[in-house]
């Protein structure tokens with residue numbers, strides 16, 4: 327903790343006093359309102375998926391994904407909701423990546439590790455590999 331925790335709200339870009347929610351009070355209110363829209367729609371449409379939900383409520387998939395991560399929208403209650411894999415966009419229901427991307431990432435790591443041993447540089451990791459790594463670093 328440092329003094330004068332003033333930052334730019336990552337959502338609207340305005341200056342605000344940094345709080346545990348990580349966004350300014352105006353955005354907190356907006357997000358709550360968006361959540362309410364999602365919750366209302368979900369009550370009537372339990373089998374919906376994230377794209378339909380986003381379309382119907384005009385709340386971004388990214389924001390809905392965040393609600394899911396925060397546990398405000400429970401995947402257990404809405405089995406089809408899912409959210410996009412951060413690398414390829416396939417709907418998933420846990421973690422950040424789908425199984426395929428996790429496998430690819432793991433293979434990429436193993437290749438990177440094994441290339442440390444010898445001068446073995448066979449097969450560079452695919453573009454998805456870099457994409458995922460850079461997104462992680464941005465958080």
Ligand SMILES: [Zn+2]
Pocket residue numbers: 335336337338339340349350351352353354
């Ligand atoms: Zn804001």
Ligand SMILES: [Zn+2]
Pocket residue numbers: 411412413414415416423424425426427428
């Ligand atoms: Zn994927």
